[in-house]
Amino acid sequence: MSNKLKKCISYTLxxxxxxxxxxxxxxxxxxxxxxxxxxxxxxxxFPPSIFFxxxxxxxxxxxxxxxxxxxxxxxxxxxxxxxxxxxIVITTMAGYVYARHRNMFLTxxxxxxxxxxxxxxxxxTIPLFPALNYFALNDTHILLILLYSTFFVSLCTWxxxxxxxxxxxxxxxxAFIDGASLFQTLTRVTLPLAVHGIIASAVFVFIFxxxxxxxxxxxxxxxAKTAPIILSEMQNSVTGVEWGPLFAxxxxxxxxILVFIILVQRYLITGIAAGSTKG
Amino acid sequence: xxxxxxxxxxxxxxxxxxLYVGWLSFYESSFGLAANYVGLENYIRLFTDPQFWRxxxxxxxxxxxxxxxxxxxxxxxxxxxxxxxxxxxxxxSIVLMPYAVSPVLAVVMWKFMLxxxxxxxxxxxxxxxxxxxxxxxxxxHGIIVIILLSIWLHTPFTFIITYxxxxxxxxxxxxxxxxxxxxxxxxxxxxxxxxxMPAIFIALMFRYVFAFRIFSEVWILTRGGPVNLTETLAIxxxxxxxxxxxxxxxxxASWMMVLFTALITAYYxxxxxxxxxxxxx
Numbered sequence: 001m002s003n004k005l006k007k008c009i010s011y012t013l014x015x016x017x018x019x020x021x022x023x024x025x026x027x028x029x030x031x032x033x034x035x036x037x038x039x040x041x042x043x044x045x046f047p048p049s050i051f052f053x054x055x056x057x058x059x060x061x062x063x064x065x066x067x068x069x070x071x072x073x074x075x076x077x078x079x080x081x082x083x084x085x086x087x088i089v090i091t092t093m094a095g096y097v098y099a100r101h102r103n104m105f106l107t108x109x110x111x112x113x114x115x116x117x118x119x120x121x122x123x124x125t126i127p128l129f130p131a132l133n134y135f136a137l138n139d140t141h142i143l144l145i146l147l148y149s150t151f152f153v154s155l156c157t158w159x160x161x162x163x164x165x166x167x168x169x170x171x172x173x174x175a176f177i178d179g180a181s182l183f184q185t186l187t188r189v190t191l192p193l194a195v196h197g198i199i200a201s202a203v204f205v206f207i208f209x210x211x212x213x214x215x216x217x218x219x220x221x222x223x224a225k226t227a228p229i230i231l232s233e234m235q236n237s238v239t240g241v242e243w244g245p246l247f248a249x250x251x252x253x254x255x256x257i258l259v260f261i262i263l264v265q266r267y268l269i270t271g272i273a274a275g276s277t278k279g
Numbered sequence: 280x281x282x283x284x285x286x287x288x289x290x291x292x293x294x295x296x297x298l299y300v301g302w303l304s305f306y307e308s309s310f311g312l313a314a315n316y317v318g319l320e321n322y323i324r325l326f327t328d329p330q331f332w333r334x335x336x337x338x339x340x341x342x343x344x345x346x347x348x349x350x351x352x353x354x355x356x357x358x359x360x361x362x363x364x365x366x367x368x369x370x371x372s373i374v375l376m377p378y379a380v381s382p383v384l385a386v387v388m389w390k391f392m393l394x395x396x397x398x399x400x401x402x403x404x405x406x407x408x409x410x411x412x413x414x415x416x417x418x419x420h421g422i423i424v425i426i427l428l429s430i431w432l433h434t435p436f437t438f439i440i441t442y443x444x445x446x447x448x449x450x451x452x453x454x455x456x457x458x459x460x461x462x463x464x465x466x467x468x469x470x471x472x473x474x475x476m477p478a479i480f481i482a483l484m485f486r487y488v489f490a491f492r493i494f495s496e497v498w499i500l501t502r503g504g505p506v507n508l509t510e511t512l513a514i515x516x517x518x519x520x521x522x523x524x525x526x527x528x529x530x531x532a533s534w535m536m537v538l539f540t541a542l543i544t545a546y547y548x549x550x551x552x553x554x555x556x557x558x559x560x
Binding site: 014017018021022024025026028029031032035044090091093094096097098106109112113116118119120121122123124125126127128129131146147149150151153154157207210211212213214217218228229231232235241243246247250253254257258260261262265268269272273 | 281282284285286288289292293294295296297299300303352355356359362364368370371372373374375376377378379380381382383384385386387388389390391392394397398399431434435436439440442443488491492494495498499513516517520521526529530533534536537540541544
């Protein structure tokens with residue numbers, strides 16, 4: 001009996017702790033999203049009402065007062081997709097080489113890759129600033145694509161290497177014997193088997209590029225400005241914060257990435273495990 | 280060579296600029312001025328600037344609290360999840376959610392909850408008779424909020440690493456421990472922690488390195504204010520580099536950040552090495 005009671009208490013305790021973790025993780029996001037559907041006068045109700053008549057007024061206000069937000073959201077999408085594609089292509093190639101070949105040059109360059117990844121991004125902004133003006137790269141999509149990609153090629157190469165390491169070499173050799181070229185072997189044989197690795201590394205660049213603040217803040221003015229930047233401007237507008245439209249914009253920015261992270265959850269876990277234990 | 284694009288990007292965008300910053304730190308430089316060699320003057324100015332030390336200690340304090348706070352929460356979460364939770368996949372998705380949130384939005388959420396008087400957290404605190412958190416006017420409170428929201432944002436990363444490591448522990452070890460009469464706490468401290476120590480070190484090292492460069496959260500929340508009291512090293516660097524255009528001094532600050540990062544990684548790589556070496560014996 002006492003054993004049963006003990007089990008019951010321990011179970012209840014665990015559920016309470018679980019509930020606390022869930023509230024801690026989800027509450028700020030939850031409150032943001034539901035508040036975006038409340039008219040301004042109800043946003044600060046206490047306790048916050050959970051059952052209420054949803055209204056789209058904040059979204060209309062957003063369209064009216066911050067029409068440029070949608071263009072910036074599109075910029076974010078273009079830059080995110082660009083950086084993700086670029087990173088995938090070049091790190092798959094590099095990861096393949098590191099997985100299949102070994103020599104002094106590769107060992108040194110792999111070491112370089114790990115070390116250089118530790119340089120704080122803000123350190124490179126000062127010398128980059130005049131150079132970018134010179135090449136007229138400031139405030140362009142391509143610049144952010146290149147920068148975001150650069151800061152993730154180390155990790156993604158490592159993830160790709162870890163995944164390609166697991167693919168038996170014999171399969172590729174069999175393809176060679178059947179007369180396939182290197183390119184054919186890679187695209188028809190190796191890549192389809194490495195697709196989990198590709199998704200795992202894409203997840204990181206994707207999330208990072210969608211949310212990045214520092215580079216976008218320093219290197220964009222208008223054309224290539226991204227959603228996080230305009231969201232920070234909305235918080236600091238001179239007329240005081242208009243929470244309604246801000247919540248609407250924030251919800252539009254966060255929803256796609258939340259759906260994304262739920263879909264790719266297990267790749268995120270395998271990716272971090274592969275990239276960190278071996279990197 | 281297929282590794283060329285990766286290496287060229289790393290070299291061109293990180294290595295070259297970083298080296299250039301090292302060179303620039305010995306010069307006096309600003310808009311339209313030819314760089315003028317000044318030797319160690321930038322470093323001397325940096326080390327004699329009390330604001331630099333303020334930024335240094337702020338960063339030091341924030342980083343340590345954030346990293347170990349995260350580790351504690353992540354270990355708790357991981358232990359709970361490994362022991363088994365209902366709707367595991369959904370629950371994991373929920374605790375991973377902050378990982379997908381931009382620092383900008385994290386600030387929006389926390390600012391909102393901490394709005395003076397009417398924000399939900401501050402309202403609750405007042406009702407409980409606890410003084411509210413006034414992050415905008417009180418620098419200590421500002422730093423507390425920065426710490427809280429950093430922990431909130433980055434716990435999923437530490438959680439994933441520790442969780443994967445715990446999953447890999449063979450169940451037989453726990454059974455053996457239980458047969459020997461060990462309770463849950465000895466099992467945790469004597470079996471779980473030693474086995475996942477390498478993973479903990481990796482998580483700590485990465486988090487130290489990333490937390491150390493903290494910029495966005497601070498900049499969006501307080502802009503380093505009031506009167507630069509919540510400034511971190513990255514904000515200090517930004518202020519001199521992009522506000523005052525004192526590139527020489529900002530470069531010296533940059534180079535110090537690179538050095539500190541190198542120290543952190545060197546220390547942890549060594550510890551990790553020792554740890555793994557000890558495990559082998």
